[in-house]
Amino acid sequence: MTTQNVTKADIVIIGGSLGGCTAALSALKMGKQVIMTEETDWIGGQLTNQAVPPDEHKWIESFGCTRSYRNFRDNIRKYYKDLFPVTQKARENDRLNPGTANVSRISHEPRAALHVLTEMLAPYVNSGKLSIMTEHIPVHAETKDDAVTAVTVQGLRTGKQLVLQGAYFIDATECGDLLPLAGVEYVTGAESKQDLGEPHAVDGPAEPQNMQAFTYCFAMDYIEGENHTIERPAEYDFWKDYQAPFWPTKQLSWYGLVPHTLEPIEYSLFPEPGRFSLWEYRQIIDKDNFEEGTYDSSITIVNWPQNDYWLGSIIDVSEEERQHHLYMAKQLSLSLLYWMQTEAPRPDGGKGYPGLRLRKDVVGTEDGLAKYPYIREARRIQSLSTVTEQHISAQPESPLTAAVPFEDSVGVGCYRIDLHPSTGLNTFIDISAYPFQIPLGSLIPVRVKNVLPASKNIGTTHITNGCYRVHPSEWNIGEAAGHLSAYCMTKQVTPKEVRENKVYLTEFQQLLKDQGFELEWPHTHSV
Helix, strand or coil: CCHHHEEECCEEEECCCHHHHHHHHHHHHCCCCEEEEECCCCCCHHHCCCCCCCCCCCCCCCCCCCHHHHHHHHHHHHHHHHHCCECHHHHCCCCCCCCCCCCCCCCCCHHHHHHHHHHHHHHHHHHCCEEEEECEEEEEEEECCCCEEEEEEEECCCCCEEEEECCEEEECCCCCCHHHHHCCCEECCECEHHHHCCCCCECCCCECCCCECEECCEEEEECCCCCCCCCCCCCHHHHHHCCCCCCCCCCCCCEEECCCCCCEEEEECCCCCCCEEHHHHCEEECHHHECCCCCCCCEEEECCHHHEECCCCCCCCCHHHHHHHHHHHHHHHHHHHHHHHHCCECCCCCECCCCEEECHHHHCCCCCECCCCECCCCCEECECCCECHHHHECCCCCCCCCCCCCCCEEEEECCCEEECCECCCCCCEEECECCEEEEHHHHCECCCCCEEECCCCCCECCCCHHHHCCHHHHHHHHHHHHHHHHHHHHHCCCHHHHHHCHHHHHHHHHHHHHCCCCCCCCCCCCC
16 A cells, blocks of 8 residues: 555545435534545435435424434525525425425425535535545455454546545445445345344345345426427337236336235326326426426426336346346336336326426436436444334334334434335335334444444344435434544544443433434324
8 A cells, every 4th residue: 555545534434325424514513534435426315316305204394303404404495495586485485395295395306405415515625624535436445453444445437546544434325335345244135034023024034135126216397299208218128018926017007006005006197186196206396386487397206116126136246237237227217208208098098298308407417317226225234233123113013102212312213114115026015113213223333343334224124224214314324423433533432332331322412412413202103
């Protein structure tokens, strides 16, 4: 190792996901020097380069998230009100939802999130406290005595490698890519019922390659009377004929399953009486919130059951297999668009909506698909404590009346246990859950002392990942990881010591409260 290719910081964050951004923000607030890498050219993970508007619980406007997440939401609204000609009604709405999506109370464009996250980090970039290295991936890690001493990253455009050294390393990649490089013990896929006794785990042996579907999202609008039909995708015939064994009909159709009942459901594209509108599901711009002429059309994100890809995993497989599944997932999304433009049944008896326009500019790519696939399930650390279904389930057969409390709570979250179809060709698992806490033990690896997770890679199971994976929870997890690494550096203690020493734990939890964390829920209602 030569000195000219080594860069040092207090904390090195591998991955600029949503959790990576908040880990950086919290560590910087505590006076630490931070380097953050990112595989794409947009930081922000699922909010930006994956084009997924926030999945949030119904109490989000009042409680159930950190202060900084609430500030982020406020700044999204400010972004639109300050820079866009919104209507007077929208301007006076303190809870403006730019897209009026029914999945989110603050659905918005990926570039809006990128703008706000960049602004939140800007003071530290400008002061030299934070270095952001986009289009870099980790390729190697050096370890000694159960600790990581350096991580080598490589520029995707330049091919050049750089060695990053730090006291703490945070894995904020979407798939947990640092874990195998650093020798951190981890699990993937579906656990067996025999492992942790979860009622909805798989029968028989564990299935490490059985993971939730991933999705290449895209944005589209609709210009009546115009023809924006894309070129016929190369794999269109395959996807037009494909039907999963658990699906009621062909995947390219207006039919799907109600996740929690598994009953067939017929969707509609645009609002129709008695049907669920896919357009309104993840609409990120409602043109009626803006003065006439601002937008030609409302804009929606296509992240639907029809373009979930479950024919193979992209984690712990050969590069050839990974590239094949990424390609086929892209072909699925493009085939869905082409089908909608040319063959989809319309209520008037006709076929196709050629006015559907792929909005490449919204996601910032040449092919019109998000820069990175929406990853629902990553490698998960083997941690000091693992959150299981029995901790949070609100199923009728569950003995719980609230989620099991964790004395080492570092935050809260709330979402149904929501698993999309998986690569094992298993259908939805969607069950009620209680609002839950995030235990510090789920952020601490069993052996490695100075690596922390900041995303979907904490100590959950295949089942509980289904509710810990959404935006507010990932934000909280990353923010807690940043504070924890900085606190450990300052106190010269390990994360395990913080959890096991009552004095340290109490002090650390008070630090989090002072920073606007909520560590417990004021109620026990399930979702």
